[in-house]
Amino acid sequence: MPDLKEEHGTRQAAQAERTAFTEKRVLDAAAGTFARRGLAGTRVREIAEAADVNVATLYNYYPSKDALYEAVLERGLRPLTEKLAEFAVGSRELESAHQVVREVMQHLVKYPNFSKLIYLEAISEGEFLPTLARKWFRPLLEQVIGELKTDAMAGFDESLFPAIATIFVHLSFGHFALAPLFKESLDIDPLSEANIESQTRMIELLINQMLPHLSGAGEQTNPFNIISTKQTNP
Amino acid sequence: MPDLKEEHGTRQAAQAERTAFTEKRVLDAAAGTFARRGLAGTRVREIAEAADVNVATLYNYYPSKDALYEAVLERGLRPLTEKLAEFAVGSRELESAHQVVREVMQHLVKYPNFSKLIYLEAISEGEFLPTLARKWFRPLLEQVIGELKTDAMAGFDESLFPAIATIFVHLSFGHFALAPLFKESLDIDPLSEANIESQTRMIELLINQMLPHLSGAGEQTNPFNIISTKQTNP
Amino acid sequence: MPDLKEEHGTRQAAQAERTAFTEKRVLDAAAGTFARRGLAGTRVREIAEAADVNVATLYNYYPSKDALYEAVLERGLRPLTEKLAEFAVGSRELESAHQVVREVMQHLVKYPNFSKLIYLEAISEGEFLPTLARKWFRPLLEQVIGELKTDAMAGFDESLFPAIATIFVHLSFGHFALAPLFKESLDIDPLSEANIESQTRMIELLINQMLPHLSGAGEQTNPFNIISTKQTNP
Amino acid sequence: MPDLKEEHGTRQAAQAERTAFTEKRVLDAAAGTFARRGLAGTRVREIAEAADVNVATLYNYYPSKDALYEAVLERGLRPLTEKLAEFAVGSRELESAHQVVREVMQHLVKYPNFSKLIYLEAISEGEFLPTLARKWFRPLLEQVIGELKTDAMAGFDESLFPAIATIFVHLSFGHFALAPLFKESLDIDPLSEANIESQTRMIELLINQMLPHLSGAGEQTNPFNIISTKQTNP
DNA sequence: GATGAATGAGCCTTCATTCAT
DNA sequence: AATGAATGAAGGCTCATTCAT
Numbered sequence: 020m021p022d023l024k025e026e027h028g029t030r031q032a033a034q035a036e037r038t039a040f041t042e043k044r045v046l047d048a049a050a051g052t053f054a055r056r057g058l059a060g061t062r063v064r065e066i067a068e069a070a071d072v073n074v075a076t077l078y079n080y081y082p083s084k085d086a087l088y089e090a091v092l093e094r095g096l097r098p099l100t101e102k103l104a105e106f107a108v109g110s111r112e113l114e115s116a117h118q119v120v121r122e123v124m125q126h127l128v129k130y131p132n133f134s135k136l137i138y139l140e141a142i143s144e145g146e147f148l149p150t151l152a153r154k155w156f157r158p159l160l161e162q163v164i165g166e167l168k169t170d171a172m173a174g175f176d177e178s179l180f181p182a183i184a185t186i187f188v189h190l191s192f193g194h195f196a197l198a199p200l201f202k203e204s205l206d207i208d209p210l211s212e213a214n215i216e217s218q219t220r221m222i223e224l225l226i227n228q229m230l231p232h233l234s235g236a237g238e239q240t241n242p243f244n245i246i247s248t249k250q251t252n253p
Numbered sequence: 254m255p256d257l258k259e260e261h262g263t264r265q266a267a268q269a270e271r272t273a274f275t276e277k278r279v280l281d282a283a284a285g286t287f288a289r290r291g292l293a294g295t296r297v298r299e300i301a302e303a304a305d306v307n308v309a310t311l312y313n314y315y316p317s318k319d320a321l322y323e324a325v326l327e328r329g330l331r332p333l334t335e336k337l338a339e340f341a342v343g344s345r346e347l348e349s350a351h352q353v354v355r356e357v358m359q360h361l362v363k364y365p366n367f368s369k370l371i372y373l374e375a376i377s378e379g380e381f382l383p384t385l386a387r388k389w390f391r392p393l394l395e396q397v398i399g400e401l402k403t404d405a406m407a408g409f410d411e412s413l414f415p416a417i418a419t420i421f422v423h424l425s426f427g428h429f430a431l432a433p434l435f436k437e438s439l440d441i442d443p444l445s446e447a448n449i450e451s452q453t454r455m456i457e458l459l460i461n462q463m464l465p466h467l468s469g470a471g472e473q474t475n476p477f478n479i480i481s482t483k484q485t486n487p
Numbered sequence: 488m489p490d491l492k493e494e495h496g497t498r499q500a501a502q503a504e505r506t507a508f509t510e511k512r513v514l515d516a517a518a519g520t521f522a523r524r525g526l527a528g529t530r531v532r533e534i535a536e537a538a539d540v541n542v543a544t545l546y547n548y549y550p551s552k553d554a555l556y557e558a559v560l561e562r563g564l565r566p567l568t569e570k571l572a573e574f575a576v577g578s579r580e581l582e583s584a585h586q587v588v589r590e591v592m593q594h595l596v597k598y599p600n601f602s603k604l605i606y607l608e609a610i611s612e613g614e615f616l617p618t619l620a621r622k623w624f625r626p627l628l629e630q631v632i633g634e635l636k637t638d639a640m641a642g643f644d645e646s647l648f649p650a651i652a653t654i655f656v657h658l659s660f661g662h663f664a665l666a667p668l669f670k671e672s673l674d675i676d677p678l679s680e681a682n683i684e685s686q687t688r689m690i691e692l693l694i695n696q697m698l699p700h701l702s703g704a705g706e707q708t709n710p711f712n713i714i715s716t717k718q719t720n721p
Numbered sequence: 722m723p724d725l726k727e728e729h730g731t732r733q734a735a736q737a738e739r740t741a742f743t744e745k746r747v748l749d750a751a752a753g754t755f756a757r758r759g760l761a762g763t764r765v766r767e768i769a770e771a772a773d774v775n776v777a778t779l780y781n782y783y784p785s786k787d788a789l790y791e792a793v794l795e796r797g798l799r800p801l802t803e804k805l806a807e808f809a810v811g812s813r814e815l816e817s818a819h820q821v822v823r824e825v826m827q828h829l830v831k832y833p834n835f836s837k838l839i840y841l842e843a844i845s846e847g848e849f850l851p852t853l854a855r856k857w858f859r860p861l862l863e864q865v866i867g868e869l870k871t872d873a874m875a876g877f878d879e880s881l882f883p884a885i886a887t888i889f890v891h892l893s894f895g896h897f898a899l900a901p902l903f904k905e906s907l908d909i910d911p912l913s914e915a916n917i918e919s920q921t922r923m924i925e926l927l928i929n930q931m932l933p934h935l936s937g938a939g940e941q942t943n944p945f946n947i948i949s950t951k952q953t954n955p
Numbered sequence: 956g957a958t959g960a961a962t963g964a965g966c967c968t969t970c971a972t973t974c975a976t
Numbered sequence: 977a978a979t980g981a982a983t984g985a986a987g988g989c990t991c992a993t994t995c996a997t
Contacts, residue, residue: 033976034975034976034980034981037981038980038981041981041982054376055376055377055378056293056377057291057293057294057373057377058294059290059291059293059294060291060292060293060294060377062965062966062967063966063967063968064966064967072982072983073982073983073984074967074968074983074984075968075969075970075982075983075984076981076982076983078967078968078969079980079981079982083967083968084967084968135376138372138376138430138431139291139373139376141430141431141433141434142288142289142369142372142373142430142431142433143289143290143291143294144289144433148433148434148437149437151434151437152434152436152437152438153437153438156434156435156437156438157437157438157439160435160438160439178447178451179451179454179455181435181439181441181451182448182451182452182455183455185428185431185435186420186423186424188431188434189420189423189424189427189431190420190423193423193427193431194419196372196375196376197372197375197376197419197422197423197427199375199376199378199382200375200382200385200386200390200422201390201394201415201419202386203382203383203385203386203387203390203391204386204387204390204391204394205391205394205415207415213412214415214416217412217413217415217416218416220413221413221416221417268956271956272956296990296991296992297991297992297993298991298992306957307957307958307959308958308959308992308993309957309958309959309993309994309995310956310957310958312992312993312994313956313957317992317993318992318993501997502959502960502996502997505960506959506960509960509961522844523844523845523846524761524845525759525761525762525841525845526762527758527759527761527762528759528760528761528762528845530986530987530988531987531988531989532987532988540961540962541961541962541963542962542963542988542989543961543962543963543989543990543991544960544961544962546988546989546990547959547960547961550989551988551989552988552989603844606840606844606898606899607759607841607844609898609899609901609902610756610757610837610840610841610898610899610901611757611758611759611762612757612901616901616902616905617905619902619905620902620904620905620906621905621906624902624903624905624906625905625906625907628903628906628907646915646919647919647922647923649903649907649909649919650916650919650920650923651923653896653899653903654888654891654892656899656902657888657891657892657895657899658888658891661891661895661899662887664840664843664844665840665843665844665887665890665891665895667843667844667846667850668843668850668853668854668858668890669858669862669883669887670854671850671851671853671854671855671858671859672854672855672858672859672862673859673862673883675883681880682883682884685880685881685883685884686884688881689881689884689885739977740977743977764969764970764971765970765971765972766970766971774978774979775978775979775980776971776972776979776980777972777973777974777978777979777980778977778978778979780971780972780973781977781978785971785972786971786972
């Protein structure tokens with residue numbers, strides 16, 4: 020009888036594994052297609068083919084195209100939210116900020132279509148935009164603006180702070196979203212490891228210059244000297 | 254008989270005017286709808302209703318949805334192309350660069366949906382993306398990179414130049430494309446006159462700092478001190 | 488200019504006529520198909536083909552299959568409701584009752600599928616059944632029961648009255664609904680003019696016997712002698 | 722070894738019992754669902770859920786939805802056929818006729834959905850209708866008509882005989898099929914024991930009046946005095 | 956030129972049925 | 977025998993586009 024139980028256990032385990040595998044395939048395929056064609060432009064059949072499953076099978080996992088879209092967004096967004104929450108409560112130090120940047124960039128590398136989805140939502144003012152904006156981007160941007168307001172930048176034209184804060188969004192998410200454009204324009208692959216590293220360093224340099232108080236260096240005299248000379252790069 | 258002719262002339266003039274008016278209405282409506290819902294997500298009926306014309310009438314002006322989409326892109330793109338051409342051959346001076354920036358921004362203000370369309374094309378790797386990238390963004394970016402390579406920035410890590418160049422795209426087009434996101438996130442209207450002005454100044458400051466040789470000022474010692482203190486703002 | 492107006496008028500009239508024609512075709516086709524296959528079993532394509540219109544055209548007239556179904560029911564039901572209302576307020580005389588019977592039967596002949604729809608609704612306890620039951624059958628049945636209770640039937644077992652009243656439903660609607668069964672069973676066509684006439688007479692005879700007070704004949708001694716001998720038939 | 726056999730036997734018996742139980746559950750569930758939604762409108766999953774079995778399991782019992790439908794019809798029809806056969810060859814007496822009526826009514830009570838299925842088949846002219854009509858209703862109706870033609874009704878308008886015969890169908894099967902309609906219309910439950918009894922008496926009274934020769938009473942002078950006064954009711 | 960009616964193609968979704976365990 | 981996963985075949989409905997006036 021334990022045999023039977025065990026066999027059941029094995030069976031169920033195998034099935035669960037297959038289910039998880041199928042679900043991942045579906046999510047990946049959906050992410051790619053949604054990112055390229057948008058929610059409306061995506062045909063469910065297309066996703067199913069890309070995931071190599073029958074359309075009906077897809078509907079065994081998600082009750083509708085919209086639900087699948089939500090799931091894709093959710094998968095891309097949840098880790099970011101968690102990361103942000105960690106940083107918000109963590110020690111405010113330069114290493115920590117750099118760490119967040121690198122982790123976010125690695126996340127965007129892992130889900131290269133996620134940035135596009137975010138942009139599509141923003142542009143089309145989709146129904147997830149409010150959640151997206153309030154739950155994720157607002158705290159991020161406000162935190163940056165808050166840091167800008169600390170002593171180091173004191174006395175600087177505050178009306179520019181929001182615009183400055185958004186630069187971080189443009190340089191991270193925008194880099195991935197516009198990758199196809201830059202690829203065609205500059206004949207380089209923005210998603211290559213080297214270029215991701217460049218972009219990450221760009222953002223870190225920006226942080227160094229604009230949020231100098233995060234480092235212990237109190238002697239920083241030129242707060243916005245954002246990009247130093249070659250030698251300073253690690 | 255001349256009366257008739259003249260009457261014909263008048264009639265035709267009136268007709269032509271009405272036609273032009275209708276066409277503009279259609280283009281405007283199409284631009285708005287395409288920007289929000291994308292090419293696939295836009296229903297021709299929706300455009301027709303927004304333009305207050307019958308669907309069949311719309312087809313008297315444009316042979317297909319795709320053609321209408323092209324027309325919208327074309328209308329937004331042509332002035333930009335011309336502006337860029339002027340600058341390319343014009344005198345390389347700071348005022349000229351500033352002038353281009355302001356004109357581009359004003360153009361994007363005038364057609365606030367155009368940036369979104371560009372982004373949608375880029376993200377979805379639409380069929381106009383190659384043209385867009387090669388004909389417009391490539392010369393723009395290469396020009397900026399070229400300027401970065403001039404003496405002022407000599408000795409600096411050249412691998413970052415492309416990334417730096419793209420910042421200009423992000424700060425101009427991206428500002429408009431992501432306006433809905435920033436509006437929801439920051440509770441401000443990125444398209445308000447004041448905020449457009451802020452964003453424009455941001456870009457000009459960047460130019461000042463990163464392309465210092467454009468101004469005659471040879472004494473600039475810290476090329477990337479991109480944003481100076483409040484007082485320096487005009 | 489009056490020409491133009493008139494032309495417009497003619498045009499619109501012609502179009503309206505075509506529209507009405509198409510709508511009737513659709514309704515007729517729908518009635519037939521719904522009656523045969525039921526609401527769920529009917530494919531919209533089938534209706535469209537039977538009506539010789541494109542499926543999309545059908546949706547220009549009715550927003551959904553359900554709405555079309557309702558329209559069919561409505562068309563069959565409205566005249567009956569009106570007829571019933573007339574009788575309710577009219578003079579209670581035998582001729583009047585006979586008149587109602589004949590009119591109802593003629594109506595059921597005119598829309599031979601209507602009875603089937605009613606039965607299908609009843610059997611499947613469709614969502615229209617409550618309306619149907621309360622708005623139409625209840626007053627009809629109650630009226631009959633009321634008449635039964637008048638002097639002529641006084642002293643008779645009242646618990647049978649409802650069962651007696653329903654006989655009228657069975658003999659009218661049921662005759663049409665079960666026509667296919669009786670046709671196969673008896674090798675006759677229940678919908679032939681002669682058989683409709685027979686059935687009508689049957690009902691009239693029932694009325695004569697069961698509601699004798701409607702005729703002025705007070706001398707009726709055997710109230711339930713429902714079917715008299717051959718000679719009495721006109 | 723005999724132990725094993727015996728155990729096998731016990732096991733098989735238990736298995737068989739469980740199988741029979743499952744099959745009954747499936748049939749009952751199917752009958753209910755088919756009656757309400759019709760063949761086309763019924764989803765196999767719905768039946769499976771109502772029977773509390775997996776859909777695939779259901780297919781271990783019946784090879785297709787149609788086959789299951791047939792089985793339901795068959796189960797309802799076979800006892801009726803047998804009953805009819807008995808009467809046909811049995812003694813033609815009033816008690817016997819009454820007996821058949823009561824048994825049929827009891828059967829319809831036992832399978833309250835069966836009447837609905839019959840009506841659905843008739844209305845939709847399903848593929849079982851011919852069998853149904855020829856094998857069951859035709860002999861029944863012809864027998865009744867034959868009785869009507871016997872001396873008692875001699876001289877009466879024969880063209881009404883078929884119509885008269887069908888009344889028995891309407892009052893038995895129709896009573897069950899239209900039960901939902903009458904329930905809504907009259908605020909009574911036609912399937913309550915009392916009302917079933919009423920309806921049965923109605924039919925018996927009709928038989929008494931219309932087929933008087935079945936009783937030995939030759940003195941009956943008014944053949945169609947179908948419903949006598951209260952006192953005559955047992 | 957303008958418009959209401961009409962249509963072929965296709966999309967999302969569901970369903971009966973089968974497969975694999 | 978029983979079940980969860982998988983699938984091919986529609987089915988209801990919409991959409992871009994054309995027709996006829």
